[in-house]
Amino acid sequence: MAAFNHRYIADFDWVLLALALMVGALGALEISSVQPAPGLWQRHLIWLGVGTGILFLTTLIEYHKFVNAAPVLYLLGLTLLVLVLLIGKEVKGNKSWLGWGSYGGQPSEIAKVFTILLLTHFLSRVRKRPLDLRTTLMAGIMWAIPVGLVFLENDTGSVLSYTSFLLAMLFLAGLRWSWIAAGLAAVIVLVATLIWQWDKIPDGYKKQRILAVYAPEKAAKRFTYQNDQAEIAVGSGGLLGKGIHSGTQGALGFVPEVHTDFIFAVASEELGFVGSIFALTLYLLIITRLIVIARTARDRAGLLLVTGYASLLLYHVAVSVGMVLRLLPIMGIPLPLMSFGGSSVLTTFFALGLAINVRLHRFVN
Numbered sequence: 052m053a054a055f056n057h058r059y060i061a062d063f064d065w066v067l068l069a070l071a072l073m074v075g076a077l078g079a080l081e082i083s084s085v086q087p088a089p090g091l092w093q094r095h096l097i098w099l100g101v102g103t104g105i106l107f108l109t110t111l112i113e114y115h116k117f118v119n120a121a122p123v124l125y126l127l128g129l130t131l132l133v134l135v136l137l138i139g140k141e142v143k144g145n146k147s148w149l150g151w152g153s154y155g156g157q158p159s160e161i162a163k164v165f166t167i168l169l170l171t172h173f174l175s176r177v178r179k180r181p182l183d184l185r186t187t188l189m190a191g192i193m194w195a196i197p198v199g200l201v202f203l204e205n206d207t208g209s210v211l212s213y214t215s216f217l218l219a220m221l222f223l224a225g226l227r228w229s230w231i232a233a234g235l236a237a238v239i240v241l242v243a244t245l246i247w248q249w250d251k252i253p254d255g256y257k258k259q260r261i262l263a264v265y266a267p268e269k270a271a272k273r274f275t276y277q278n279d280q281a282e283i284a285v286g287s288g289g290l291l292g293k294g295i296h297s298g299t300q301g302a303l304g305f306v307p308e309v310h311t312d313f314i315f316a317v318a319s320e321e322l323g324f325v326g327s328i329f330a331l332t333l334y335l336l337i338i339t340r341l342i343v344i345a346r347t348a349r350d351r352a353g354l355l356l357v358t359g360y361a362s363l364l365l366y367h368v369a370v371s372v373g374m375v376l377r378l379l380p381i382m383g384i385p386l387p388l389m390s391f392g393g394s395s396v397l398t399t400f401f402a403l404g405l406a407i408n409v410r411l412h413r414f415v416n
Contacts, residue, residue, distance in 0.1 A: 064407045067340045071388060071403055074333050075099040078389030081317045085301040085309045091391055098393045102400030109404025110411060117405060118352050121172035128165035131158035132200040156394035159201050159209045164402050166197050166213065167359035170220050175352035180225035190221060207257065208370065208382030215366035216359040223358055260380040280306045281375045285319040292323030310391045312383050315375045334368045344410045353409035360402045
């Protein structure tokens, strides 16, 4: 036991945990600054504490046991997604919340990690490279079922996030280069067709969200409001920011959903360009450490598992920041660990625990 404790302490990725807690603490600080409701930043700290406990517990169970249990976990995730459609709560046009009284969460968050585990379970056992059509289609079906359920919840951002880890994991598993080229060509043709036929597309919510970013003069004012206010918040921060608890755009309620989807706008206003770069550097270091863990994993399962989550985390950060900077349409994507929300925080710590688990067992035969 003493030897085990020594190895555990020596091999544990304390830097990765410290980086995650630093991002979470920064989020609590900014949530306390805007405070749209009493006690939110305290609850955020509680989620960080609970998440840290989940992380440590996850590292105590060898990661192959999670991978082997992936079919059961995947079915659990699908069950939760179905329950959302049947008895879930609709929030801001998305029926993606499942709860009881004042307690609730978004099952789509944990279902992403469970889907990564199932794809790891399946693809790590495939030895043939490049992947054949049957294997690729099977992986696609495993991915498509939760995506379809999330699509019915009207959660576009989460639907696209599933794509991020599917592509990364298929690439590592040996997807044919000809298929990759064909897929890129299809995407280019699709985008070109949408641009060419843009005026013929029915005017709806999603089209307005796209116009609000790329052609704001053509969008309805109510759809550009969030983009405008976030842009003002970021710009007003300048180089060094206005200081903690000294921002106006977030604290006075001009930026909607300021403690969740637009927490980066608050950080940019109060901490400025320097503070924003600091926050993004923390995320870059987290993703870099995940890549290092993936590269040193002892087997394909560890490689696929950690790479899948690293891709998902990168997507969340890129899209969340891109929304605030008016580079991407608003899709309601939280910034991991910084945004308020128990589902996202706990799922992130669970996934980081799996990654550290892979690191702890990298030398085991």
